[in-house]
Amino acid sequence: SYALTQPPSVSVSPGQTARITCSGDALAKKYAYWYQQKPGQAPVLIIYKDSERPSGIPERFSGSSSGTTVTLTISGVQAEDEADYYCQSADTSDTSYYVFGTGTKVTVL
Amino acid sequence: EVQLVESGGGLVKPGGSLRLSCAASGFTFSSYSMHWVRQAPGKGLEWVSSISSNGGYELYIDSVKGRFIVSRDNAKKSLYLQMNSLRVEDTAVYFCARDDSTQEYLPYWGQGTLVTVSS
Numbered sequence: 001s002y003a004l005t006q007p008p009s010v011s012v013s014p015g016q017t018a019r020i021t022c023s024g025d026a027l028a029k030k031y032a033y034w035y036q037q038k039p040g041q042a043p044v045l046i047i048y049k050d051s052e053r054p055s056g057i058p059e060r061f062s063g064s065s066s067g068t069t070v071t072l073t074i075s076g077v078q079a080e081d082e083a084d085y086y087c088q089s090a091d092t093s094d095t096s097y098y099v100f101g102t103g104t105k106v107t108v109l
Numbered sequence: 110e111v112q113l114v115e116s117g118g119g120l121v122k123p124g125g126s127l128r129l130s131c132a133a134s135g136f137t138f139s140s141y142s143m144h145w146v147r148q149a150p151g152k153g154l155e156w157v158s159s160i161s162s163n164g165g166y167e168l169y170i171d172s173v174k175g176r177f178i179v180s181r182d183n184a185k186k187s188l189y190l191q192m193n194s195l196r197v198e199d200t201a202v203y204f205c206a207r208d209d210s211t212q213e214y215l216p217y218w219g220q221g222t223l224v225t226v227s228s
Contacts, residue, residue, distance in 0.1 A: 033214040035154075042204055042218040043154065054216065086154055090213040096156055097144060097168055098215065103153040 002026045004087050004101035011107045018074040020104045022087030025068050032070040033088045034063060036081075043086065047072060074106070082108045111135040111217045113205045118222030125195050125226070131188040131205030131219055139163070139183040142208050144215065145190050147201035157203070158190065173199075195226045 004024040012018040022032060032050050035043035045054055047063035050070060060075045074081055087101035117129040131143070145157040158179040159168045167179050178191040188205055202221040209216050 031213060035215075037154075042220055043215075044218075045214065045216045048209075048214055048216070084153075088154075088214060094168070096170060097159040097212075098146070098156040100146075100154040100156065 001091055001093065001096045002099060004089060004099055006085075006087060006101040006104045008102070009105045009107065011109055012074075012077045013109045014079060015076055018077050018081070018106055020072045020074075020085050020087075020106070021069055022072070022101045023069045024089070024099075024101075026089055026091075026099070027065065027070055028068045030089045032063070032065065034061075034072045035086045035088065037084045037086065038082075046085075077106075077108055079108050082106055111207065113207060113217060113219035115203065115205050115219045115222040118203065118224045120225045120227065121195055122228050123195060123197055123226055126191070126193045127195065127224060129190040129192065129203055129205075129222060129224070131190075133186045133188065133205075133207070136207070138181075138186040141210075142212055143181060143188045144206045144208060145179065145188075146204045146206055146215070146218075147199075148204070148221075149198075149201040152201075155201075160188070192224070195224075197226050200224060200226045 034047035036046050037043040046057050046061050050065040051063040062073045064071050085104045112134045114132045144159045147157050160179045176194045180189045204221045205219040206215040207217040
């Protein structure tokens with residue numbers, strides 16, 4: 001298995017841009033996926049294959065990748081975007097199936 | 110519409126057992142691997158176990174190997190997690206999840222069921 005590291009918290013004012021990074025050596029060869037989780041709820045997929053957005057996810061959510069770091073960008077942050085965000089990648093070894101990042105709490109000021 | 114509904118959580122003493130269930134609907138259950146992911150109170154997401162579409166392949170996180178058993182009944186469209194020798198550190202919300210056909214990520218999740226291990 002391997003590790004994916006995220007900053008514990010990001011604070012942003014409404015209308016501004018939030019950027020959340022996820023770092024790990026495996027990301028140089030594997031896609032990253034992003035989930036949003038609000039208190040008491042299940043995670044929701046918001047980005048797949050580094051930068052693709054599932055239907056129904058607002059355009060203000062975008063993803064990018066560079067080397068061993070992927071970035072989730074929330075443009076024009078809204079109060080409803082306050083949540084925990086997790087990156088995830090697949091593990092093709094025989095030790096685990098999925099690896100999740102450490103998680104980032106986004107606070108809208 | 111894909112739906113996953115977990116049940117079976119509750120309060121159990123250390124060393125006890127619990128069986129979680131996940132009822133699936135809205136897709137061809139027998140065509141997909143299924144997975145359990147947990148989240149301890151105030152903590153992050155942790156993959157726990159996976160089972161292949163026909164049940165022939167299972168995988169577990171090291172901390173539950175030898176204690177947890179994942180299984181499925183494709184006829185009943187149900188996923189199970191038998192949890193034995195439970196420890197305080199197993200306390201978490203347990204989510205059932207279905208993968209994408211590439212098996213690289215989890216687009217569908219249940220609402221979770223809380224397991225509390227405490228004396």
